[in-house]
Amino acid sequence: MKKKTRKIIVGEKEYLYVINQKYNQHLSNISLKISLKSLKNLTCTFLFCTWDDPISGSPLLVGVSLKNKDTNNLENYNLHYPRTIREFILYGLENGWTGENIIEFQDGLKDY
Numbered sequence: 256m257k258k259k260t261r262k263i264i265v266g267e268k269e270y271l272y273v274i275n276q277k278y279n280q281h282l283s284n285i286s287l288k289i290s291l292k293s294l295k296n297l298t299c300t301f302l303f304c305t306w307d308d309p310i311s312g313s314p315l316l317v318g319v320s321l322k323n324k325d326t327n328n329l330e331n332y333n334l335h336y337p338r339t340i341r342e343f344i345l346y347g348l349e350n351g352w353t354g355e356n357i358i359e360f361q362d363g364l365k366d367y
Contacts, residue, residue: 262292263337265344268354271295272340276313281306283313287334287363289344291354299347299354301363303334 263270269292277284285303290296307313318333333339343363352358 261340263340263344265341268292270344274316274334276316278307283307283315285313285315285334285363287340287343289340289347294354297355297357299344299352299357300359301343301347302359302361303363 260271260273263272270289271292272287272289275286275288283303283305285305287301287303288298289300290298303315305314311317315332315334318331320329321332322328323330347358347360348354350358350360
């Protein structure tokens with residue numbers, strides 16, 4: 256998968272994020288790295304490991320219905336949606352990331 260740096264504004268700050276995917280024996284290892292635009296080396300990283308279907312691809316990148324823990328409603332979940340990235344940024348900020356430090360969440364779905 257080609258790296259593509261994308262921009263998103265949350266609050267009054269501009270963030271950059273990159274989604275990377277690697278395949279390993281029918282598994283999809285995905286990383287989401289988020290940083291402030293001015294501090295690209297200080298990232299908040301979320302790691303995901305899911306199955307990979309040879310026809311449809313990784314469920315987190317093509318969209319999958321997941322149950323929201325707070326509302327108990329099914330929501331379409333896709334890492335390419337800006338709404339999803341915004342939620343990960345807010346989660347990181349609520350859990351110790353300031354934009355000026357490095358933090359990594361090993362299981363992005365469990366932590367989130």
